[in-house]
Amino acid sequence: MKQTSNTFLDNAHVALQDADKAQRRDIMALFTPLVRNAAMESFGHFEALRAHVKQVKQHSLEHLDHYLARFEQEALHNGNHVHFAADGEQMNSIVLEICQQHSARHVAKGKSMVTEETGLNDYLKRAGIRVMETDLGEYIIQQAGETPSHIVGPALHKSAAEVRDLFLAKHDLGDRELAETSDMVREAREVLREHFLKAEVGIIGANALIAENGYSMLVTNEGNGDLCANLPNVLIVCTTIDRVLPRAEDATATLRLLVRSATGQAQTCYTSFYSGPRREQDIDGPLETHIVLLDNRRSEILASDYKEMLQCIRCGACLNHCPIYAGVGGHAYGWVYPGPMGSILTPLLTSLEQSNALPNACTTCGRCAEVCPADIPLPDLLRDLRHEESERKLSPARWRLGLQLHAWLACHPRLYRALTGLGIFILYLLGRRKGSFKHLPLAAGWTSERDFPAPAGKTFMQQYAAQQRADKTREHKQATPVKRAPKPGRVSGRGTPVGRGSSGRTSAGRTSAGRIEPSMGEGWQHEAGPASPGTIRDSGKISGGSKDSGGKAAAKKPKAHPGGPRGKKPRRRKDHD
Amino acid sequence: MTDSARSRILDSIRQASRRADDDTIERELQALGSAPTADLPAPELSTAFLANVLKNQGSIDCVANRSGVVKALAEYLYRHFRSHRLVAGNDPNLAAMPWREAGVLPRFGSVEPGEPVTLSYALLGVAEIGAIVTLTGKANPAANNLLSEHHIVVVDSTRLVRDMEAAWKIIATESARTGRPRGINFIAGPSSTADIEGKLVYGAHGPRNWHVIMMGDLPATTVAEAHALAGR
Ligand code: SF4
Numbered sequence: 009m010k011q012t013s014n015t016f017l018d019n020a021h022v023a024l025q026d027a028d029k030a031q032r033r034d035i036m037a038l039f040t041p042l043v044r045n046a047a048m049e050s051f052g053h054f055e056a057l058r059a060h061v062k063q064v065k066q067h068s069l070e071h072l073d074h075y076l077a078r079f080e081q082e083a084l085h086n087g088n089h090v091h092f093a094a095d096g097e098q099m100n101s102i103v104l105e106i107c108q109q110h111s112a113r114h115v116a117k118g119k120s121m122v123t124e125e126t127g128l129n130d131y132l133k134r135a136g137i138r139v140m141e142t143d144l145g146e147y148i149i150q151q152a153g154e155t156p157s158h159i160v161g162p163a164l165h166k167s168a169a170e171v172r173d174l175f176l177a178k179h180d181l182g183d184r185e186l187a188e189t190s191d192m193v194r195e196a197r198e199v200l201r202e203h204f205l206k207a208e209v210g211i212i213g214a215n216a217l218i219a220e221n222g223y224s225m226l227v228t229n230e231g232n233g234d235l236c237a238n239l240p241n242v243l244i245v246c247t248t249i250d251r252v253l254p255r256a257e258d259a260t261a262t263l264r265l266l267v268r269s270a271t272g273q274a275q276t277c278y279t280s281f282y283s284g285p286r287r288e289q290d291i292d293g294p295l296e297t298h299i300v301l302l303d304n305r306r307s308e309i310l311a312s313d314y315k316e317m318l319q320c321i322r323c324g325a326c327l328n329h330c331p332i333y334a335g336v337g338g339h340a341y342g343w344v345y346p347g348p349m350g351s352i353l354t355p356l357l358t359s360l361e362q363s364n365a366l367p368n369a370c371t372t373c374g375r376c377a378e379v380c381p382a383d384i385p386l387p388d389l390l391r392d393l394r395h396e397e398s399e400r401k402l403s404p405a406r407w408r409l410g411l412q413l414h415a416w417l418a419c420h421p422r423l424y425r426a427l428t429g430l431g432i433f434i435l436y437l438l439g440r441r442k443g444s445f446k447h448l449p450l451a452a453g454w455t456s457e458r459d460f461p462a463p464a465g466k467t468f469m470q471q472y473a474a475q476q477r478a479d480k481t482r483e484h485k486q487a488t489p490v491k492r493a494p495k496p497g498r499v500s501g502r503g504t505p506v507g508r509g510s511s512g513r514t515s516a517g518r519t520s521a522g523r524i525e526p527s528m529g530e531g532w533q534h535e536a537g538p539a540s541p542g543t544i545r546d547s548g549k550i551s552g553g554s555k556d557s558g559g560k561a562a563a564k565k566p567k568a569h570p571g572g573p574r575g576k577k578p579r580r581r582k583d584h585d
Numbered sequence: 586m587t588d589s590a591r592s593r594i595l596d597s598i599r600q601a602s603r604r605a606d607d608d609t610i611e612r613e614l615q616a617l618g619s620a621p622t623a624d625l626p627a628p629e630l631s632t633a634f635l636a637n638v639l640k641n642q643g644s645i646d647c648v649a650n651r652s653g654v655v656k657a658l659a660e661y662l663y664r665h666f667r668s669h670r671l672v673a674g675n676d677p678n679l680a681a682m683p684w685r686e687a688g689v690l691p692r693f694g695s696v697e698p699g700e701p702v703t704l705s706y707a708l709l710g711v712a713e714i715g716a717i718v719t720l721t722g723k724a725n726p727a728a729n730n731l732l733s734e735h736h737i738v739v740v741d742s743t744r745l746v747r748d749m750e751a752a753w754k755i756i757a758t759e760s761a762r763t764g765r766p767r768g769i770n771f772i773a774g775p776s777s778t779a780d781i782e783g784k785l786v787y788g789a790h791g792p793r794n795w796h797v798i799m800m801g802d803l804p805a806t807t808v809a810e811a812h813a814l815a816g817r
Contacts, residue, residue, distance in 0.1 A: 238728060278772060
């Protein structure tokens with residue numbers, strides 16, 4: 009798949025022009041969080057389950073050498089052929105070789121983001137093999153010649169009318185109406201049933217691999233993956249090394265989170281565990297089974313400071329809760345994985361050079377981190393990628409200059425306060441009559457879409473200092489103890505953890521590199537004072553920080569990024585938060 | 586190619602992994618404890634199971650014994666197809682049903698194209714998720730779960746477990762006795778899709794209808810309670 013992540017802004021602009029699609033995205037963005045929240049509420053133990061699954065996943069990743077070796081051993085024992093593929097090209101050629109060994113002409117394929125990542129379909133097609141996607145969403149976009157816009161619902165960007173026209177054009181079935189969605193589903197079922205029965209090879213992905221018994225877990229609602237796994241004579245499971253979990257119960261514990269996060273169900277219709285080829289007594293099932301384990305830089309990510317990303321269970325909740333994703337849709341991200349998880353995975357699996365626009369596709373609202381069932385600190389990872397961009401001079405020079413200026417200013421608190429005070433006062437004078445600005449220099453990005461409210465005259469710090477003075481005078485007069493105002497460090501919105509409790513990570517530094525007028529934004533929005541640790545971090549210049557938790561994050565070293573030139577050894581972070 | 590890839594991948598994973606011996610790893614894993622499970626909608630397993638089956642868009646019947654099973658089957662088949670034909674796996678539990686009592690004519694084996702109804706005998710029913718568990722094999726060919734229009738499953742009420750953790754314990758014992766089955770299938774509802782505009786449609790690739798017949802000595806109110814709990 010041709011990557012266009014670097015033209016994210018242009019892609020987004022194009023996506024926003026299609027009012028119909030934009031409206032459908034808005035509806036999905038309202039609807040999908042509702043069903044997820046309802047499911048989590050009725051489950052009632054989301055936090056406890058998330059904490060448990062996270063610990064299990066971290067344990068598995070910490071001992072991946074142990075568990076992967078165990079999985080391989082058990083899978084071989086179960087009668088599988090196990091292959092390792094260093095990159096997408098290797099995975100594709102392994103799969104092709106298996107198909108050719110069996111003279112396969114038809115392949116039935118279940119939904120697999122991994123094979124989207126490797127471009128398997130095109131690879132097999134070039135070798136003359138007919139690959140049919142069998143998940144309805146994947147089938148629709150395959151017929152339309154498109155790519156998935158969502159990791160769970162790949163065709164959700166298409167309207168029913170578009171699907172109807174597509175089916176009428178692609179299925180030579182004579183005159184028919186296809187008036188209802190159910191008619192289209194029935195037609196796809198009939199067309200694909202034939203293909204299932206014809207296919208010599210079935211290809212599926214895996215939601216988890218179980219080390220203790222060598223099974224792979226497959227989760228679907230349609231049952232298409234199970235048909236791929238059971239009907240053709242050869243089965244190939246295309247998956248990645250990071251899917252391994254220690255025990256069967258760990259896979260089903262993950263499932264509890266996955267289904268609720270992905271579709272708001274309490275359970276998927278088909279949750280299947282496959283161990284290998286047909287047993288002696290069996291009357292159906294594949295005669296030969298292969299498991300292809302793809303690395304494609306995951307072992308580098310494991311050794312880097314981005315390893316938390318390997319905890320991802322591909323539920324899509326972060327996409328559903330992301331205002332950027334809702335605004336521009338999945339295709340704007342220009343590669344396989346969209347939304348917050350995609351904005352991190354894409355630079356890691358390809359390179360930051362090829363995708364440096366993506367880490368900036370974030371409002372730092374933190375919703376993704378709140379709902380992520382794998383408890384991945386997505387906004388923090390995005391911020392760290394932005395930091396790297398800045399360090400490696402991948403972001404536009406004027407952004408970096410703006411951030412450097414801000415960083416410098418933030419390190420001179422008196423000057424910072426004086427200038428923000430002056431700026432706010434001038435804005436107050438200029439805007440007090442109308443109450444807002446239609447145009448502002450250096451803030452065209454804001455004012456082109458909405459008015460900028462005029463400030464109230466004084467910065468937060470000025471008001472805070474005045475309040476303190478007033479309190480003191482009152483105290484003095486009354487000569488009785490009064491309740492003290494909160495300490496400055498606590499008032500700051502910047503040092504607040506992003507809904508992440510005790511993780512120690514903070515939202516500090518979440519200033520988007522896209523904001524090139526940081527001092528004005530700071531002064532007006534929070535007025536929490538200078539030396540915002542995040543701002544310092546984004547500047548790429550200063551690694552110190554104040555003593556609060558934000559300062560701790562600021563002191564943290566930048567993450568080693570495996571998306572650089574191949575072979576470059578990622579640095580390991582020495583300090584831990 | 587894959588041999589060298591294997592050693593390279595395993596090498597770099599080894600470097601990134603934390604060194605520990607097998608016992609330490611096992612001890613660390615045990616120390617993580619177990620996952621919280623979903624609360625059951627009712628204290629009795631059978632009511633909770635049936636309520637969750639209904640929530641998963643299955644339909645239910647509750648009968649006392651094997652004669653009840655064949656009678657319920659006959660009624661179901663007549664209601665939907667005006668026939669008494671179905672396909673069942675070679676499961677001794679199904680072979681022992683008093684088929685003649687209700688005039689049902691099962692064909693034992695794997696479903697063929699055009700045969701609309703299949704019958705399975707569940708290894709387990711899992712109350713937490715309203716799912717039945719089957720193991721692939723002669724007794725239950727995988728195609729029978731997937732290729733019919735109506736999939737009917739008989740669940741013995743003594744084979745109900747609370748949650749998936751309990752299910753795994755029994756599956757592990759079963760596997761140790763008979764060898765690992767090729768496939769373990771948790772089925773919780775008719776096949777469905779919401780891939781077109783998010784609209785839910787049943788009968789995507791697999792069965793459109795999923796019917797569970799619970800067999801056991803259960804209070805007469807069980808079915809009504811399950812319906813009330815599921816709100817349907
Ligand atoms: S990052 Fe979290 S929310 Fe996003 S897909 Fe992965 S597990 Fe789901």
